[in-house]
Amino acid sequence: MKKERYTIAVLPGDGIGPEVMAEALKVLQAVALKNRFQVQLNQADVGGVAIEKFNTPLPASTLQTCRQADAVLLAAIGHPRYDSLPSDKRPEKGLLGLRAELGLYANLRPAKIYPSLIGASTLKEEVVRDIDLLIVRELTGGLYFGEPRGLQQEMGFNTMVYRRHEVERIAQTAFEAAARRGKKVTSVDKANVLEVSQFWRKIVLQVAARYPDIALDHYYVDNCAMQLVRNPRQFDVILTENLFGDILSDEASMLTGSLGMLPSASLGTGSAMYEPVHGSAPDIAGKNIANPIAMIASVAMMLRYSFDRSQEAEGVETAISRVLEAGYRTRDIAAEGDRVVSTSEMGALITEAL
Ligand code: IPM
Numbered sequence: 001m002k003k004e005r006y007t008i009a010v011l012p013g014d015g016i017g018p019e020v021m022a023e024a025l026k027v028l029q030a031v032a033l034k035n036r037f038q039v040q041l042n043q044a045d046v047g048g049v050a051i052e053k054f055n056t057p058l059p060a061s062t063l064q065t066c067r068q069a070d071a072v073l074l075a076a077i078g079h080p081r082y083d084s085l086p087s088d089k090r091p092e093k094g095l096l097g098l099r100a101e102l103g104l105y106a107n108l109r110p111a112k113i114y115p116s117l118i119g120a121s122t123l124k125e126e127v128v129r130d131i132d133l134l135i136v137r138e139l140t141g142g143l144y145f146g147e148p149r150g151l152q153q154e155m156g157f158n159t160m161v162y163r164r165h166e167v168e169r170i171a172q173t174a175f176e177a178a179a180r181r182g183k184k185v186t187s188v189d190k191a192n193v194l195e196v197s198q199f200w201r202k203i204v205l206q207v208a209a210r211y212p213d214i215a216l217d218h219y220y221v222d223n224c225a226m227q228l229v230r231n232p233r234q235f236d237v238i239l240t241e242n243l244f245g246d247i248l249s250d251e252a253s254m255l256t257g258s259l260g261m262l263p264s265a266s267l268g269t270g271s272a273m274y275e276p277v278h279g280s281a282p283d284i285a286g287k288n289i290a291n292p293i294a295m296i297a298s299v300a301m302m303l304r305y306s307f308d309r310s311q312e313a314e315g316v317e318t319a320i321s322r323v324l325e326a327g328y329r330t331r332d333i334a335a336e337g338d339r340v341v342s343t344s345e346m347g348a349l350i351t352e353a354l
């Protein structure tokens with residue numbers, strides 16, 4: 001909703017999180033100033049930093065801050081230091097808890113190629129040219145949350161389960177998105193093996209009947225992974241369950257050159273959350289070399305989806321494109337002849353370009 005003043009929960013998290021968040025906030029402040037609205041930023045801890053301070057990856061106070069906000073900005077969580085902890089105590093649990101508690105069932109992950117970055121992809125130019133696809137990933141169900149699950153001495157198990165309403169609402173999100181884009185949905189499952197996928201497919205077909213103008217096809221997930229590198233331009237909206245979407249979105253991000261470029265929006269019934277697709281990259285944390293573009297583009301998604309400010313969102317996206325066109329790159333996307341800049345320089349350049 002468009003307002004004069006927004007309250008935003010700011011969760012920098014771990015690793016490179018605080019560095020990329022700082023740049024995104026610079027950009028946000030500049031947009032707010034220019035367009036005469038105000039932002040109240042409420043910082044909170046999640047992930048490893050919350051474990052250190054509060055002994056839990058998702059403190060109740062953080063959840064409260066998020067619930068009271070118009071939107072949540074999250075940078076990244078996780079560190080190998082916690083790898084030996086049980087899953088309920090790990091930093092990842094903070095992120096999963098937020099998704100579950102805020103009811104963020106729809107994760108939108110656009111993968112679009114910036115023309116000036118076409119050379120940064122490991123794939124051939126003619127394969128990645130003009131890629132513009134959107135992964136709609138179910139985010140609060142499937143293997144990540146299904147019961148029963150357990151870790152025992154001699155076995156470990158998880159359950160992939162989907163209920164009718166869960167498939168219906170995410171399918172609807174995908175068809176609505178396709179209606180505003182290329183009018184095509186590719187539903188991804190493993191219906192040749194899994195009953196849960198056969199159910200998924202049946203419900204998707206029922207929802208599709210309400211959208212006669214939208215083309216629908218079904219891919220098995222293994223085939224989809226292959227098609228993404230063979231001919232990614234065939235895709236408009238990819239609709240898929242939680243784990244498949246996790247995997248395919250990392251793959252899709254590399255089509256565009258770097259995992260450091262892709263933003264995401266997680267939408268539900270309450271306040272939405274915006275975060276980069278990438279993780280906390282502990283190996284490069286604190287060095288001022290991380291790419292802040294995914295985080296900055298996540299701010300653009302927030303402006304568009306939560307604040308009803310598409311023009312401002314486009315302003316940010318254009319500023320990113322301009323800086324890239326001028327030849328500035330963080331290390332992850334740099335080729336010979338590019339001007340390599342730091343995290344904070346990239347943030348400053350994009351702010352200036354606004
Ligand atoms: C993502 C991440 C998370 C996920 C992890 C950090 C829990 O990989 O957002 O894609 O698996 O969903």
Ligand code: MG
Nearest residue numbers: 246247250277
């Ligand atoms: Mg992932």
